[in-house]
Amino acid sequence: MKLTQVAPLALLSLTIALSGCGNQTAKDDSKSSASPASTSSQTPAKKLTDVKVVLDWTPNTNHTGLYVAKDQGYFEQEGLNVQIIPPGEGGADTMIASGAAEFGVSYQESITQGRIQGVPLVSIAAIIQHNTxxxxxxxxxxxxxxxxxxxxxxxxxxxxxxxxxxxxxxxxxxxxxxxxxxxxxxxxxxxxxxxxxxxxxxxxxxxxxxxxxxxxxxxxxxxxxxxxxxxDYYTPVLATNEKMIKEKPELVKAFTAAASKGYQFAISKPEDAANILMKAVPDLDKKLVLASQKWLSPRYQDDAPRWGEQKRSVWENYANWMLDHKLLEKNLEVDAAFTNNFLPASTK
Known part of the structure; x- marks a missing residue:
């Protein structure tokens, strides 16, 4: 999908802490010379868990919260070393479903169709609350x-x-x-x-x-x-796969918590968030990024009780629409397609 594009719908064709170390205040010289061992008693840095997040297309303001979470150290605070990567030839959904990336940007449209085909994708947060x-x-x-x-x-x-x-x-x-x-x-x-x-x-x-x-x-x-x-479906969303949810729920919770902080930052500080995105991806058009961010920031959470919240009715309604128009072969198991369980408490 291309953002200066004509394709907001990406249907599947699948077979498918901070190390926590701020500058430590030094002991005074007399104490350090009297007790050399005290100078080497710093707590070892916490080992971070490597995580890949795959984008749906080239970086844009749909993704700002992820870049903010990385830049501001929110991922590291949750014990994660996050790498934001572009989609491979098979697309983001393929990489998420197969585990080639633990998390990624997807769409309610493609997750709905994919799950009917047995693809184990699960939406864990709505990036934007209403369809734009x-x-x-x-x-x-x-x-x-x-x-x-x-x-x-x-x-x-x-x-x-x-x-x-x-x-x-x-x-x-x-x-x-x-x-x-x-x-x-x-x-x-x-x-x-x-x-x-x-x-x-x-x-x-x-x-x-x-x-x-x-x-x-x-x-x-x-x-x-x-x-x-x-x-009025969710497009785009953050997604993972069923295996991650089953085997590493704490990792999913940590990732979602950090991403939520990133998008909250983008909601409250659109200009600062835009600058962070442009710093990470300097080839982007600066005027477009800033204007887009100002337009989109209030729409991330919109009227939801917290950023990322998803309603069962929204998933059910769109699946029924797809079924009515013969885009699905059978009913969607709605409750398996998304979850709010990993979102942090209310952000409003």
Whole structure:
């Protein structure tokens, strides 16, 4: 998935402390010379547990809390030596499910489909409380509602969920989905594609939408969750696998606690958090990162009692939507797909 992209949905195709040592105050010279042993009595540094966290795509503001947790020492305080890594060829979900990375960034969409296929992914925290994705188009295209999709060309990446989503929104408006032309543009840049090949695409507003504002290219945005509660799903999420939860629950708890601190920092200090992300990934567009962070920070937790909280109804609703649109072969075992058990106490 690409963040200046047209693909917020990443469906699976799987087979699948601080060392704690601050500067110690030295003993005075007379004591240290009288008792040499006292100068070598420091407590040994706690051994940190190596952990890999795989991103879903290139670093962006969805991931800020992870970079903050690393930069501010929150992971180390929990006894973790965290390495943030890009996804391999098989994608983040494959790496998380197989244990190649203990944790990673995933989506309710892909976890739902993956679990139906027997993939042991589990969501442990919602990074963003409400779905910020939707169909975007340049204002000049005059696409203000799903009914306006008629006679237009949609650019996507070839997933069945795309046509199902377009059908769902258009049917709610009594429009005709057969009048939409759908083309596969893969990872083509949204801004290039809408000038050349297509009329609208599926984006995350926090990145591509904010980028459009900065470019002076206003767009119309049709948010999915404005048309159905079933489409207000968690995207993205932090995930692990069932084996980690069963065999290393304390590690999962430690990771989630540190990540929560990182996202809380990003909520309360968006500019500082943006600077931390840019320090870690200097190739990012500074203006975009800062603007995106300011837009996204209040939306991480939003109206939830704590950052990361997930509702059973949200998982159930979206699974039912997928089932209704023949994107799932059977019912999802909802309670196995996510857990709030590793989140720290209320952060509001």
């Amino acid at each position: 994705s939707g169909f975007a188009s340049p204002v000049a295209k005059n696409i203000k509602s799903p009914k306006d999709f008629e006679g237009k060309t949609y650019g996507g990446w070839g997933a069945p969920a795309e046509s199902a989503m377009i059908d769902s929104l258009m049917q709610a408006e009594k429009a005709n989905p057969s009048k939409v032309k759908i083309v596969n543009i893969g990872e083509a840049d949204y801004f290039t594609a809408v000038k050349r090949d297509i009329d609208f695409a599926w984006i995350y507003y926090a990145w591509t939408g904010v980028d459009a504002e900065l470019r002076g290219e206003p767009l119309n945005m049709i948010y999915l969750n404005k048309y159905s509660d079933k489409l």
